[in-house]
Amino acid sequence: MAARQTSSALQPPALSDAYPMANPGYGKRVAPDQLPRGASDFTLLPTRERYVAGFIDHLPEGASMSVKQLAKQLPLYGQQAISSALTALSVAGHLRRVRCPVGAGEETRWVFRTFWSRTARDNEWWATFLATETTTAQATPEAPSPTPNTPAPAPTAVPQQRTPPPRPETPLAPSTAETGPSPAYLALARLGRADHRLALSADDCAALEPRATEWLARGVSVDYLTSALTAGLPAAIDSPVGFLRHRLTTKTPPQLPTENTGSGTTAPTAPSLLVECTECGTPGPPEALPDGLCRPCRETHSKGPGDPSPAPAAAPDIKARMANLRNLLRSV
Numbered sequence: 001m002a003a004r005q006t007s008s009a010l011q012p013p014a015l016s017d018a019y020p021m022a023n024p025g026y027g028k029r030v031a032p033d034q035l036p037r038g039a040s041d042f043t044l045l046p047t048r049e050r051y052v053a054g055f056i057d058h059l060p061e062g063a064s065m066s067v068k069q070l071a072k073q074l075p076l077y078g079q080q081a082i083s084s085a086l087t088a089l090s091v092a093g094h095l096r097r098v099r100c101p102v103g104a105g106e107e108t109r110w111v112f113r114t115f116w117s118r119t120a121r122d123n124e125w126w127a128t129f130l131a132t133e134t135t136t137a138q139a140t141p142e143a144p145s146p147t148p149n150t151p152a153p154a155p156t157a158v159p160q161q162r163t164p165p166p167r168p169e170t171p172l173a174p175s176t177a178e179t180g181p182s183p184a185y186l187a188l189a190r191l192g193r194a195d196h197r198l199a200l201s202a203d204d205c206a207a208l209e210p211r212a213t214e215w216l217a218r219g220v221s222v223d224y225l226t227s228a229l230t231a232g233l234p235a236a237i238d239s240p241v242g243f244l245r246h247r248l249t250t251k252t253p254p255q256l257p258t259e260n261t262g263s264g265t266t267a268p269t270a271p272s273l274l275v276e277c278t279e280c281g282t283p284g285p286p287e288a289l290p291d292g293l294c295r296p297c298r299e300t301h302s303k304g305p306g307d308p309s310p311a312p313a314a315a316p317d318i319k320a321r322m323a324n325l326r327n328l329l330r331s332v
Contacts, residue, residue, distance in 0.1 A: 019073060020064045025102055027062040031117035031129065041118060045092065048077060052085040053094060057118050065097075065114040083279075090278035090292035091301065093120035097276040097292065098130065099283055112276070123290045130273055130286040184212035187222045191244070195230055197237045204241040211248040218255050228253075 021027065041057070042050040055074060056065070067086070071079040089095050096115045101108050115130075181189075185205050192199030200208070215225050229247055237243050274283040279297035288294075293301060 019059070020069055021060075021062050022064040024062075025100075025111040026064075026113060028056070028059050028065050029113050029115045030061055031115050031121070034118045037118065046088070048081065049085050049088045049092070051076065052082060053089055056089075056095075056116060059116075087279045087293070087297075087301065093117070093122055093126070093291075095278070095292070096126055096130065096286075097278055097281075098133075099274040099276060100133075101273070126292075127286045130275065133273055182209065182213060183222055184216055184225075185209045187225050188212055188244070191226065191229060192240075194226065195233060197233055198230065198240050198244065200240055200244070208241065208244055208248060211245070215248065215253060218253050220253050224253075 037057070042053045045053060052070070052074065055070070059065075067079050067083050070086075071077065071082045074082065077085070086095065090097075094117055098113050098115060099110045100113055102111050103109055121129075188200055188205045188208050212225060216222070228251055229244060272285070275286045275289045275292065276283050277289060277294040277297055278292045279301070280294065282289075282294045282297075284294065291298060291301075
């Protein structure tokens with residue numbers, strides 16, 4: 001019967017006050033609903049993993065979880081040993097490394113976090129927890145620093161001045177007071193330049209402007225309006241205004257949905273949280289990385305020392321080979 005390993009065999013070093021913290025949004029994150037600390041924590045783990053787990057468990061929220069920083073604080077093991085210990089802790093259900101999108105739209109950036117649980121969790125618990133974890137953080141502007149409560153300076157006395165008599169208001173010129181022509185009016189006015197058979201006067205453009213405006217209101221562009229009015233023209237047009245009025249009436253386009261309507265367009269979905277393989281860093285959805293490992297690393301980790309491996313080939317008999325060579329040379 002295997003003896004139960006006790007946590008007193010190897011105690012992790014005391015946490016240094018100078019332990020580096022990760023950048024805001026990165027580093028260690030404590031998972032919820034953990035059991036309180038006790039003497040039996042991590043007793044089922046091997047010595048190295050129990051040593052590393054005890055140190056990580058006492059790190060504060062937001063502490064750096066890189067292998068390099070952990071190896072600096074744990075002098076008994078190097079970076080390779082720390083990396084292997086983190087992989088074992090991930091398989092045991094104590095941690096998951098994830099990538100979280102922060103921000104929205106073009107301001108989205110990925111942050112790297114390590115969720116830690118003193119209580120070992122199975123894959124279903126981690127998948128449910130990571131699925132409900134908030135993946136986007138609302139950017140909150142920093143509060144302005146409080147200014148000291150100093151009394152406002154007293155206003156300086158200004159001698160009373162004479163105000164000049166008000167000038168009579170001059171009306172604005174019609175060219176500056178009125179807005180320019182509408183896009184529909186401009187499109188109709190340019191038809192004569194595209195084809196001389198569709199030359200319109202100013203009164204003709206004003207008469208057809210409401211119908212052309214209705215086309216633009218249905219979601220078509222000015223180029224579409226121009227192409228529809230100039231396509232397939234007859235050889236001779238006696239009345240350009242009558243011809244265009246007929247086309248604007250009989251070829252009215254259907255109502256197109258605008259960009260703001262949600263019937264035809266769907267809002268872009270925010271990127272979801274991704275789990276990183278603790279061994280190689282390959283990202284993927286939580287359900288695709290059970291035990292926090294990708295498939296190749298999981299297959300490699302599952303091959304323990306007890307797995308059957310091919311026996312090493314026997315060392316070749318050098319003397320027998322040399323004797324065989326001598327016999328071959330003598331027969332030549």
